[in-house]
Amino acid sequence: MGFEAKEDGIFFMSFDDFLDNFYITTICKYREDFRRYSCEDQHEIGKKNYVVQQFKLGQEHISKPISFSVDQIHARIMDETMRGTYKYAPLKLILARLDIAEKQEVLFIEGDYVIQQNAHVEITPDENLDPGTYLLFV
Secondary structure (H helix, E strand, C coil): CCCCCCCCCCCCCCHHHHHHHCCCCCCCCCCCCCCCCCCCCCCCCCCCCCCEEEEEECHHHHCCCEEEEEECCCHHHCCCCCCCCCCCCCEEEEEEEEECCCCCEEEEEEEEEECCCEEEEEECHHHCCCCEEEEEEC
């Protein structure tokens, strides 16, 4: 692997040591031309909350991969009183296209349903999306 013993932030450990010391791994995706748009939602604990975001995608958007995600507070940053008992709420993320011109329909594009920290939908340019108005249901 070309490991050099120096202080550069890179280290290696056995897989057994990894399992003993880390209980979760996050893999980050990096894109050079990434642009981020976000909105925050906070609501009362125990109350269901439904969010619908409406937005337009032009030709310049649908010619690149598009990712949508919804994240909950990670269990590892909960205060000590909740550690070990904190449970993620179910998440449903649905991407749809609003077809106003022809049939006044909402057309399902993609979705994800999980009971974990993050729900994610990724659309690639080869999925032939049309420019138009889209809805994201959370």
